[in-house]
Amino acid sequence: MTRQMQAAVVEQFGKPLKLREVDVPTAGPGQILVKTEACGVCHTDLHAAKGDWPVKPTLPFIPGHEGIGRVVALGAGVTAVKEGDRVGVPWLYSACGHCEHCLAAWETVCAQAQFGGYTKNGGFADYIVADPNYVAHVPAGLTARDAAPLICAGVTSYKGIKETAAKPGQWIVVSGIGGLGHLAVQYAKAMGLHVCAVDIDDGKLAHAKLLGADAVVNAKTGDPVQAVKTATDGGAHGVLITAPSLAAFKQGVGMTRKRGTCVLVGLPPGEFPTPLFDVVANCITIRGSFVGTRHDMAEALAFAAEGKVKADSELQPLSAINNVFERLEHGDVPSRVVLDFTGA
Ligand code: NAD
Ligand code: ZN
Numbered sequence: 234m235t236r237q238m239q240a241a242v243v244e245q246f247g248k249p250l251k252l253r254e255v256d257v258p259t260a261g262p263g264q265i266l267v268k269t270e271a272c273g274v275c276h277t278d279l280h281a282a283k284g285d286w287p288v289k290p291t292l293p294f295i296p297g298h299e300g301i302g303r304v305v306a307l308g309a310g311v312t313a314v315k316e317g318d319r320v321g322v323p324w325l326y327s328a329c330g331h332c333e334h335c336l337a338a339w340e341t342v343c344a345q346a347q348f349g350g351y352t353k354n355g356g357f358a359d360y361i362v363a364d365p366n367y368v369a370h371v372p373a374g375l376t377a378r379d380a381a382p383l384i385c386a387g388v389t390s391y392k393g394i395k396e397t398a399a400k401p402g403q404w405i406v407v408s409g410i411g412g413l414g415h416l417a418v419q420y421a422k423a424m425g426l427h428v429c430a431v432d433i434d435d436g437k438l439a440h441a442k443l444l445g446a447d448a449v450v451n452a453k454t455g456d457p458v459q460a461v462k463t464a465t466d467g468g469a470h471g472v473l474i475t476a477p478s479l480a481a482f483k484q485g486v487g488m489t490r491k492r493g494t495c496v497l498v499g500l501p502p503g504e505f506p507t508p509l510f511d512v513v514a515n516c517i518t519i520r521g522s523f524v525g526t527r528h529d530m531a532e533a534l535a536f537a538a539e540g541k542v543k544a545d546s547e548l549q550p551l552s553a554i555n556n557v558f559e560r561l562e563h564g565d566v567p568s569r570v571v572l573d574f575t576g577a
């Protein structure tokens with residue numbers, strides 16, 4: 234008889250997820266089976282379930298790309314991991330390994346890339362099938378709960394900060410202090426940067442202060458661009474926009490210092506107007522950044538293993554997923570919700 238597992242399934246875009254008993258998947262040749270211990274809930278899972286983006290996942294699918302668990306079965310030919318290893322199954326589920334981008338260690342933009350919880354079933358389930366060549370290797374000192382948010386929010390923030398090219402002693406703006414942003418503040422401080430946190434919620438900004446932000450700006454009151462320019466003496470050398478709001482993008486470009494770099498990470502559907510003259514005359518770089526490579530992942534996890542970065546999380550059972558999505562949509566999740574699969 235096939236074994237069954239619990240999973241939260243998107244059956245229709247924009248509708249509540251369905252909790253279903255489904256067959257435990259099997260690891261085929263070159264694959265592994267992971268028993269889920271914890272899985273973070275990223276705002277991307279919400280975009281996925283709403284069908285927000287131009288390329289939509291095929292229905293039905295199981296979201297979740299911050300799944301952490303133990304390897305419980307190896308498909309034929311697997312040598313990259315062994316049974317019992319604790320791994321993370323990330324957004325970058327797999328890539329081709331031989332295109333120009335893979336060869337340049339930019340596997341995140343491989344045209345053949347598969348995405349966990351999007352084009353492949355993800356971590357909102359008791360078991361996940363994964364590609365052993367692309368899983369994250371969780372350092373021994375990190376619990377599943379602490380590791381889960383790092384697998385997407387952590388690596389994405391860390392890579393985005395690197396992409397701003399801001400140097401120690403310079404200013405970075407982190408716009409959006411949610412799952413990604415609360416980690417970005419900590420990575421940026423650990424990297425020697427001055428941090429100006431921007432959000433529309435005073436509670437999130439107070440939290441950013443506790444995490445080490447040197448200045449905070451509420452984008453809902455007054456002129457946030459001017460407030461950032463004042464706080465940073467002329468604009469930030471690097472701006473990292475994690476907010477899932479188009480308004481934050483236009484503001485973020487305005488917050489960028491002359492010759493600075495504004496890195497776009499948040500993915501609200503749509504487009505934002507760019508003040509061409511200002512961008513040109515101030516020699517501003519606007520750059521997209523998409524999760525991180527396996528090497529970025531190892532570095533991002535190492536910061537946490539060394540105690541320099543720690544995800545704040547709230548544990549919830551899988552059965553609470555629709556309520557968690559509802560809260561995420563309204564900005565009511567303090568940092569990261571992590572789904573617990575251990576029944577603790
Ligand atoms: P989240 O919901 O946890 O946090 C979003 C934060 O933005 C909240 O604190 C909210 O109050 C704040 N915010 C909302 N409107 C704002 C505004 N106008 N100005 C400033 N702050 C504002 O979301 P998250 O999980 O951190 O994800 C954020 C976004 O990043 C999503 O769009 C997600 O899809 C995207 N994302 C992108 C990548 C990538 O690789 N580029 C990876 C992961 C997530
Ligand atoms: Zn994510």
Ligand code: ZN
Nearest residue numbers: 329332335343
């Ligand atoms: Zn490739």
